[in-house]
Amino acid sequence: MTRRLSRRRYVVGTGAALATGLLAGCSGGGDGSGDGGGGDGSAGEPADDVPSEIDDYLSENEARLYEGTIADYTGEDEVVVDVGAGEIGFAFDPAAIRIDAGTTVVWEWTGEGGAHNVVSAEGSASDFESGDQVAEEGTTFEQSFDDAGVQLYYCTPHQSNGMHGAIEVIE
Numbered sequence: 001m002t003r004r005l006s007r008r009r010y011v012v013g014t015g016a017a018l019a020t021g022l023l024a025g026c027s028g029g030g031d032g033s034g035d036g037g038g039g040d041g042s043a044g045e046p047a048d049d050v051p052s053e054i055d056d057y058l059s060e061n062e063a064r065l066y067e068g069t070i071a072d073y074t075g076e077d078e079v080v081v082d083v084g085a086g087e088i089g090f091a092f093d094p095a096a097i098r099i100d101a102g103t104t105v106v107w108e109w110t111g112e113g114g115a116h117n118v119v120s121a122e123g124s125a126s127d128f129e130s131g132d133q134v135a136e137e138g139t140t141f142e143q144s145f146d147d148a149g150v151q152l153y154y155c156t157p158h159q160s161n162g163m164h165g166a167i168e169v170i171e
Contacts, residue, residue, distance in 0.1 A: 043072070043073050043075070043076050044071045044072070044073060044094070045071070045072050046067075046069035046070070046071055046072070047069060047070050047071075047072045047098065048068070048069055049070070050068065050069065050070045050096060051070075051150060051168055053123075053150045053152075054070065054096055054150055054152070054166040054168060055068065057121070057123070057152050057164065057166055058095060058096060058164055058165075058166055061154070061159070061162060061164040062162045063091075063092075063095050063162050063163075063164040063165065063166075064085075064086050064090055064091035064095070064161070064162040064163065065085060065086055065091040065092070065093050065094070065095045066095035066096060066164075069096070070094075070096040070097060070098050070168060071094040071096065071097045071098070072097075072098045073097050073098060073099050073103070074098060074099060074100050074170065075100065076099065076100075076103060077102075077103060077104065078103065078104045078105075078106060079097060079099055079103060079104070079105050079106070080105075080106045080107075080108050081093065081094065081097065081105060081106070081107050081108070081165065082107075082108060082110050083107045083108060083109045083110065083116050083118065083139075083141075083155070084109055084110040084111065084112040084113040084114075084116055085110060085112070086113075088112075088113060089110065089112030089113020089114065090113050090155075090158045090161040090162060090163045091162070091163060092107075092153075092155075092163065092164070092165035094165075095164070095165050095166070096165065096166045096167075096168075097165075097166075097167050097168070098167075098168045098170065099145065099167060099168070099169055099170070100169070100170060100171075101145065101146055101147060101148050101169050101170065101171050102144065102145075102146055103144070103145060103169070104142055104143070104144045104145075105142070105143050105144075105145065105167060106140050106141070106142045107130065107140065107141045107142075107143075108138065108139070108140050109134060109135070109136060109137055109138065109139040109140070110137060111135065111136065111137025111138070113158065114135055114157070114158075115133035115134055115135040115157060116133060116134065116135070116155045116157070116158065116163070117129070117130045117131065117132065117133045117134065117155055117156050117157075118130040118141055118153055118154075118155065118165075119153060119154055119155070119156055120151065120152065120153050121152035121153055121154055121164075122152075123150075123152055124150070124151050124152045124153065125147065125148075125149025125150055125151055125169070126145070126147070126149070126151060128143045128151075128153070133156065133157060145167065145169045147169065148169050148170055148171045149169055150166065150167070150168055150169070151166065151167040151168075151169060152164070152165075152166050153165050153166070153167075
């Protein structure tokens with residue numbers, strides 16, 4: 001079951017897991033970070049053990065909304081990443097995520113920051129691209145990641161503005 005927590009956040013799960021995710025999402029500091037905020041290991045909880053390849057890529061490219069942590073979404077079937085997040089709409093939120101192999105990532109456009117796309121970067125474990133640049137809110141692009149590895153990506157028109165993201169896929 002997928003349930004929308006706010007305009008752009010989903011929690012995937014059932015029963016106690018869903019209740020825990022909903023409570024954790026409500027206990028955040030109201031900063032819109034979507035990190036679960038509860039400190040109870042719920043989906044999206046930030047972790048400091050960012051792989052160096054991801055940290056280097058996001059730091060060197062001055063990725064917006066990247067604060068040296070990775071949002072842990074292991075155990076989820078589907079994860080949503082906002083496209084056009086942040087104050088001026090030039091960010092992915094969250095900028096770095098950790099998922100299990102077999103998880104589907106859904107990039108969802110916020111309608112902010114102009115037209116965006118999602119393109120895998122050189123050095124990414126696989127190639128993927130959302131296609132044409134789109135500005136319309138609610139547009140989505142889905143990609144399943146079946147093999148472990150690091151996925152690096154960016155928005156073509158805004159890569160010089162720090163619109164970069166990364167995914168760690170684990171077995």
